[in-house]
Amino acid sequence: MNGESNKLRLIRIGIDTLNEFYVILSANCFVCKSEGFETLTRVLVTHNNKSIVATLAIIHSNIMSENDASLSESAWNELGAQEGDYVTLSHLPPVTSFKHVRSKIFGHAIDEHAFYEIIQDIVAGKYSNVEISSFITACSRDNLDINEIIYLTKAMITTGKQIHWDFPLIMDKHSVGGIPGNRTTPIVVAVIAAAGMIIPKTSSRAITSPAGTADTVETMTPVDLDLTRMRQVIDKEGGCMVWGGKLGISPADDIIIRVERPLDLDPEGQMIASVLSKKAAVGATHVIIDIPVGPTAKIRSNQGFLKLKEYFTTIGRAVNLTIEVIKSDGIQPLGKGIGPALEAKDILAILKNDKKAPYDLKNKALMLAGAILELGQKAALGKGKEAAREILESGKAYKKFIAICEAQGGFREPPDALYTHDIVATHSGTVVEIDNRNLALVAKLAGAPHDPAAGIEFFAKQNMLIEKGQTLYRIHAQTKGGLEYSISFARRMPHIVKLSRE
Secondary structure, three states, rough: OOHHHHHHOOOOOOOOOOOOOEEEOOOOOOHHHHOOOOOEEEEEEEEEOEEEEEEEEEEOOOOOOOOOOEEEEHHHHOOOOOOOOEEEEEOOOOOOHHHHHHHHHHHOOOOHHHHHHHHHHHHHOOOOHHHHHHHHHOOOOOOOOHHHHHHHHHHHHHHOOOOOOOOOEEEEEEEOOOOOOOOOOHHHHHHHHHHOOOOOOOOOOOOOOOHHHHHHHHHOOOOOHHHHHHHHHHHHHOOEEEHHHHHHOOHHHHHHHHHHHHHHHOOHHHHHHHHHOOOOOOOOOOEEEEEEEEEOOOOHHHHHHHHHHHHHHHHHHHOOOOOEEEEEEEOOOOOOEEEEHHHHHHHHHHHHHOOOOOHHHHHHHHHHHHHHHHHHHOOOOOOOHHHHHHHHHHHHHHHHHHHHHHHHHOOOOOOOOOOOEEEEEOOOEEEEOOOOHHHHHHHHHHOOOOOOOOEEOOOOOOOOOOOOEEEEEEEEOOOOHHHHHHHHHHOOOOOOOOEEEO
């Protein structure tokens, strides 16, 4: 499609499709008719020598003329277009890398070059959400062997930016998740930076949980920093807590995560590639991996833990990372808060050495921080946890945390929810089992992480004696609709907290 006659004038109608690019045309558009475009066709949209791949949507009304086109808000921003500008549309060349996805769907192993082609095309925007979901599904259910995960990890590193630091040791940590309230990162970063070590912590937003680390930290300080700002924070304070999606490191990961979220999937092979590609790309040299294990955690058996430990260690070595894997208790939630703001309040209570701060979350954060101190030779073997405790309880960690927040754009207190509702015990008994997955779902139905103040305060720990009418957990919501939706589900799942019969 060439020539002035094929240009379409842009009008803005304000359609938000998050990060998915859409171009909107009238059903009477001459370009649609001449090119044979249909709804959901992937097309190349060009404006002033810059192009994006967008999905076509067609409007059957008079809101637009046959000579007009509109864009989703994300596409306007990406192209830098203004209303009244002109764009041209053309057919997208065939995405040849999808043949490798089809091969994987049918159970065949694919090689390093195939993974690179797939990831390169995903980053270039050539894959629709449907095609990305096909790739995710093809790689799920343990369908990637260890070599394929290495290939995927390397492809995700090399298709994005890679950060290099002028320090010999760059420390990092990651938890594979699956346990509500498991928000140790801000505490660990504060302790490690206060110890004089370098920890440029990048984090993701939630995939299947009520809060990712970036969601939680964002209730206290900006996390949407670019690389220049991130370097300034590290140079000044030694640590940071930023959202990795802004930095351009392993960009395929954020695209894939965006599709995984509504699918409620986080396949092990892709999860390992996601974690290690970002650690390698951010310039880390030494990484602690926390794997909670429990009956309703993401990893449910010791056998699963040992396999994941081997994979993380081997794949880490392949991308020049020193990995130490730690098994932790995944039986029940950590802390009281589940959801961005509620988890942030737990973090602040621990950093401030509040006597009412949740001990279990504090203990785990100290364990992980201690392991990093030992790995970086800042503490003798077996002495790391006590060294971390001294930094925390002296107030140095809180001072460093506030300093990092100020360097990132300022500290603010996390918000409170407008509505709450208590879920109470229907009979007396001892807590014998906690369903982490459905507990997390209650928090998500209340609005977390989209509504930062939404979530759960959890009070019923394992083996605790509970009286009839005692509060098991408190739902927090920003809207009445979110509260009612969450309560309705909680009532249909009465054994999220299972009590023995006394």
